[in-house]
Amino acid sequence: MADVSIRGVSVAFxxxxxxDQLDLExxxxxxxxxxxxxxxxxxxxxxxxxxxxxxxxGQIWIGGRNVTWEEPKDRRIAMVFQSYALYPRMTVRKNxxxxxxxxxxxxxxxxxxxxxxASMLQIDHLLDxxxxxxxxxxxxxxxxxxxxxxxxxxxxFDEPLSNLDAQLRNELRVEIKRLHQQLGSTMxxxxxxxxxxxxxxxxxxxxxxxxxxxLATPHEIYHHPANRFVASFVxxxxxxxxxxxxxxxxxxxxxxxxxxxxxxDGYPFEERPQPNQEVTLGIRPxxxxxxxxxxxxxxxxxxxxxxxxxxxxxxxxxxxxxxxRTSSDHPVEVGARIALQLPVDRIxxxxxxxxxxx
Amino acid sequence: xTSVQPAGKRPRHVTIGRIGVYAFLLSAAxxxxxxxxxxxxxxxxxxxxxxxxxxxxxxxxxxxxxxLTAWAEACTGLDCNGIKVGFWNSVRIxxxxxxxxxxxxxxxxxxxxxWKVKGANVLFGILLAGAFIPYQVFLYPLVRxxxxxxIYNSMLCIVxxxxxxxxxxxxxxxxxxxxxxxxxxFNAARIDGGGFWTIFTNVLLPMSTPIIIVAAILQVTxxxxxxxxxLTFAGRENLPMTVQLxxxxxxxxxxxxxxxxxxxxxxxxxxxxxxxxVSGRWFVRGIAAGAVxx
Numbered sequence: 001m002a003d004v005s006i007r008g009v010s011v012a013f014x015x016x017x018x019x020d021q022l023d024l025e026x027x028x029x030x031x032x033x034x035x036x037x038x039x040x041x042x043x044x045x046x047x048x049x050x051x052x053x054x055x056x057x058g059q060i061w062i063g064g065r066n067v068t069w070e071e072p073k074d075r076r077i078a079m080v081f082q083s084y085a086l087y088p089r090m091t092v093r094k095n096x097x098x099x100x101x102x103x104x105x106x107x108x109x110x111x112x113x114x115x116x117x118a119s120m121l122q123i124d125h126l127l128d129x130x131x132x133x134x135x136x137x138x139x140x141x142x143x144x145x146x147x148x149x150x151x152x153x154x155x156x157f158d159e160p161l162s163n164l165d166a167q168l169r170n171e172l173r174v175e176i177k178r179l180h181q182q183l184g185s186t187m188x189x190x191x192x193x194x195x196x197x198x199x200x201x202x203x204x205x206x207x208x209x210x211x212x213x214x215l216a217t218p219h220e221i222y223h224h225p226a227n228r229f230v231a232s233f234v235x236x237x238x239x240x241x242x243x244x245x246x247x248x249x250x251x252x253x254x255x256x257x258x259x260x261x262x263x264x265d266g267y268p269f270e271e272r273p274q275p276n277q278e279v280t281l282g283i284r285p286x287x288x289x290x291x292x293x294x295x296x297x298x299x300x301x302x303x304x305x306x307x308x309x310x311x312x313x314x315x316x317x318x319x320x321x322x323x324x325r326t327s328s329d330h331p332v333e334v335g336a337r338i339a340l341q342l343p344v345d346r347i348x349x350x351x352x353x354x355x356x357x358x
Numbered sequence: 359x360t361s362v363q364p365a366g367k368r369p370r371h372v373t374i375g376r377i378g379v380y381a382f383l384l385s386a387a388x389x390x391x392x393x394x395x396x397x398x399x400x401x402x403x404x405x406x407x408x409x410x411x412x413x414x415x416x417x418x419x420x421x422x423x424x425x426l427t428a429w430a431e432a433c434t435g436l437d438c439n440g441i442k443v444g445f446w447n448s449v450r451i452x453x454x455x456x457x458x459x460x461x462x463x464x465x466x467x468x469x470x471x472x473w474k475v476k477g478a479n480v481l482f483g484i485l486l487a488g489a490f491i492p493y494q495v496f497l498y499p500l501v502r503x504x505x506x507x508x509i510y511n512s513m514l515c516i517v518x519x520x521x522x523x524x525x526x527x528x529x530x531x532x533x534x535x536x537x538x539x540x541x542x543x544f545n546a547a548r549i550d551g552g553g554f555w556t557i558f559t560n561v562l563l564p565m566s567t568p569i570i571i572v573a574a575i576l577q578v579t580x581x582x583x584x585x586x587x588x589l590t591f592a593g594r595e596n597l598p599m600t601v602q603l604x605x606x607x608x609x610x611x612x613x614x615x616x617x618x619x620x621x622x623x624x625x626x627x628x629x630x631x632x633x634x635x636v637s638g639r640w641f642v643r644g645i646a647a648g649a650v651x652x
Contacts, residue, residue, distance in 0.1 A: 052545050073551035085546040089564035098560070099550035150550070158542075 003028035003186045004049065004154055009058035011041075011048050019045065019210040021058070026188065031180050034190045035197040036207035037233070042190045045207075046156050049188065051075055063153045073102075075154075078147035082159040084139040086131040086146075092118075093127040096146045110149075117148040120182070121175070137168040144179070157189040161196065173199060194234045198222065206230045224348070228355040231282045231348055237312055239282045240322045243352065248275040255281055255349070259318040260296045267344055271351070271358045278352035285312060285325035287346035290332070294339030301336045313338075401425060401620035408616050424617035428625060432618055434605035441622045444602030448582060448629075450513065451598055455520035456577045460570060462521060463528020468558050470529070471536040472544045482533065489526035496523075497590055504591065511593030519587050524577055531576075535569040536562065575637050579630045599626050 004026040011019060019041045026032045034042040047053040049060060051072040059068045067075045086095050093114060100110045118124045121141045131139055140160060147155055157176070161169045177200055180187055191197055197204050198218045205215045206229075214226035225231035231239050244257030246264075253264040253273055262281070273279075290313070299315035299322070306312075311328040314321060315338060324340065332338065351358050396413050401424050403417040430440040437443070466485075470478050500519065504510035509518075539562075547557045588598035597605075603626045607619045 047545075050545070050549060052548065072545075072549045077549065079546065079549050081542040081546060083540050083542050085540065085542040087543070087547070087561050089561075098547070098552075102551035102556060146546075146550075 003030070003063060004188065005059075005061040006045075006049070007059045007061070009045075009048060009060060010056040011044055011053055012056050022212065024205065024212065024215070026186060028186055029184050031187045031189065031200055031202045033197040033201035033204045034188065034207055035192070035194060035204050035234070036213075037192055040207040041210045042192075042207050043158055046079075046158055046188060046190050049154075050077055050079055050156055073099075076152050077154045077156055078150040078152035079156040079158065080140070080143050080147050080160045082162050084131070084136075084143045084163075086139055086142060088131055091128050091130055092123065092134070092142050092145075095131065095142060096127075096149050099146070099150050113149040113151070114145075117145040120148070120179070121145050136164050137172065140164065140172060141175075144176070148179070148183070153186060155183075155185055155187045157187065157191075159191055160189075161193070162191070169196075176200065194236065198234070204234075206233065208233070223346075224357070225282075226357055228280060228282070228350045231350070235284055237285050237323055237325065239284050239348075240288070242281045242283075242320055242322075244279060244281060246273050246275065246277045246279055248273075255279065257320070259320065262295060262342055262344070262347075264344060264349075267347070267349065269349075269358060271356075273358060277358075279358065280350045280352055282348040282350060283342060283346060285323040286310075287343060288322060288324040289341045290324060290326060290330075290338045291341040292339065294341045296342060297339040299338050299340055301332050301334050301338060303334065304332060315340075397620045397624055401428075401617050401624060403617055405613075405615060405617060424615070425621040425625070427615070428606070428618045428622035432606045432615075432622060433609065434602055435609055441599060441602050441606060441625055444597060444599035445625070447592070447596050447602075448599040451516055451520070451588070451592065451596065452578065452581050454517045455524070455581050456574060458517065459521045459524035459528050459577055460573045462525055463573060464532045464563070464566065464570070465558065466525065466529040467532025467534075467536050468562055469554075470533045472541070472557075473554065482529070485526050485529055489530075493523065493586065497586070501590065511591070513592070513596050516587060516592040516596060516598075519591050520581050520584070523587070524580070527576065528573055531569060531573055532566070535566065539565065571637070575633055578633055582629050 004024075006022060006024040008021045008023060009019070010021055022045070024045075034045060036042045044053065048055055049062075051060075051067065051070060055068060059066055061067065062075055062077065087098065090098065096114045096117065097110045100113065114127070115124070118127055121144060123138065123141050123145060126134060126138060126142070131142070134142065140163075144160070160176070161172055164172065173196055176189075180200075189196075189200060198221075201218050203215060204218055204221050206213045206221060208229050214221060214230045216224075216226075221230060221234055225234065225239075228241070232241070242257060242260075244255055244260075247254050247256055251263070251265075253267070253269075255262045255264055296317070299317045301313055301315045302321070303314040304311055305314070306328055309328060310325050311332075313324040313326060313332055315324060316322075322340070326332075349358050350356060399415070399417055400408060400413065402420045402422070404419060404421050404423070407417060407419065428440060429442050431438055432440045434443075469475055470482055475481065501510060504515050504518075509515045543561065544557065547561045552560065582598075583600065584598065585600045585604070588596075589601050592598060592601075603622055606622050
């Protein structure tokens with residue numbers, strides 16, 4: 001049974017329709033990430049689920065109840081914000097217990113829950129400090145703790161790690177994943193960081209232009225992007241794109257752009273391809289490999305980017321500039337000529353007109 | 359080992375331009391301080407010395423008698439109880455007016471910036487427009503309204519007037535301050551189960567100290583210096599200090615006791631003066647915020 005269910009929801013924010021007739025089902029205990037560039041509506045959707053924004057049409061169900069018109073506090077949710085949103089005049093303990101105090105929870109129950117959350121997050125020693133005496137990482141831990149003590153069914157995270165530096169971000173990301181395993185609660189997590197999305201999510205909803213572009217597991221999103229936007233947004237370094245067209249022959253379909261050709265034997269077409277259909281071929285840098293006898297030859301190395309374990313080679317042949325991710329153990333000289341191997345089972349083809357996968 | 363020295367001549371700190379600036383600033387300060395000086399020295403002289411006409415001179419024979427007279431014995435019309443009656447009237451008007459107008463402004467500002475009130479911008483626009491209409495326009499209609507309601511010429515009446523007329527600028531002040539706070543804080547409090555009043559008292563009021571100080575400075579000085587509302591609405595029993603001062607200065611029979619007038623004036627100005635000196639930097643912020651009012 002779906003724990004959170006969004007049925008035909010439209011939200012208008014400051015007289016602008018943010019999204020229209022959106023449907024989304026989230027399973028109990030699932031970790032769903034809403035991923036997209038800024039302005040794609042992901043935070044707005046989260047605010048609508050939280051009840052901080054009113055919907056124009058549609059319904060929101062949480063835990064089998066229609067909560068469309070219920071107050072945020074009655075939705076059995078907890079939320080963690082990008083700016084931490086800690087109450088500046090209260091100690092950490094007061095911050096974490098605010099919700100319970102508002103709900104008139106007995107005092108020993110409050111103490112028990114706050115202490116439990118604090119020890120899980122290793123912030124016991126900070127309980128009597130004020131937020132301005134804490135570092136960014138500690139503040140976000142407190143904010144997560146404040147969400148935990150509420151004993152909510154659904155946790156909402158609104159870009160919780162965006163204000164932290166890279167190392168803290170990695171640390172807290174692991175912590176959030178561990179929390180999800182321990183608590184087993186449903187979590188909805190908004191981010192524009194694809195690494196966070198890929199590492200944390202059970203499923204990712206990639207959003208753009210107020211629509212969900214693809215809703216799938218991280219593996220599916222990464223390896224079978226539904227359209228060109230998803231392909232280019234997820235993955236770093238970015239996927240290579242080569243414009244060309246399809247040609248049909250007796251032997252089957254092949255891709256060509258005038259300079260290079262690739263036989264598409266065994267490519268799982270999702271739509272019937274048309275002869276001479278204009279398409280974009282996408283292939284991730286790590287799936288391209290330099291080879292002595294490659295399919296595509298005559299690439300000249302323009303630049304190399306060592307990235308520790310790996311190395312990124314930028315090479316050009318005619319108009320095509322491709323990035324190749326390879327082991328840094330085999331140094332390549334700038335100006336060298338290399339050939340490339342393109343495994344057909346790793347490529348994605350997108351219709352040029354619609355951008356959709358074919 | 360020798361350290362590296364900066365090359366060239368060190369620039370001079372005392373330049374002609376700098377001297378000019380100081381000269382101008384000092385003379386400007388003197389110009390504005392002169393009236394205060396005259397008032398203080400005159401208030402410390404007996405009348406015999408005042409008649410000599412040397413208004414800038416220090417008192418030869420300083421006396422506190424004019425101050426005591428001004429405070430306790432100066433006559434306003436038939437009563438000769440000094441300006442202390444007005445002082446306590448002003449205090450009794452000031453305290454409830456300041457507290458209530460700040461509270462009203464804070465609640466208004468909070469509601470306007472955080473709760474999606476239907477037509478909030480229109481309401482706020484109307485409220486602000488009220489701040490730009492000259493007070494004199496309201497006087498007669500308000501007198502009619504209050505006498506119809508049977509509270510004209512009372513303490514309640516004058517406090518109500520101050521609260522109502524303080525509302526636009528107080529609301530503007532608090533609205534702008536709250537608009538600068540992250541809305542996420544408010545959202546977090548809503549999810550935590552706070553209601554309209556609990557969020558206000560538990561989360562926002564504790565964060566409002568700076569703006570409350572600014573508001574208090576504006577209201578204390580504004581209400582203390584008020585003349586026309588006090589004269590019109592307070593009634594004979596509750597006339598504020600400013601009105602009493604005017605009566606003392608204008609109603610003396612026979613010779614004018616300049617020294618008593620000066621002492622009474624300084625006494626009246628004392629509360630705003632103390633507020634200015636004590637509040638220092640806060641006051642500058644108050645001016646800046648008040649500047650919006652024009």
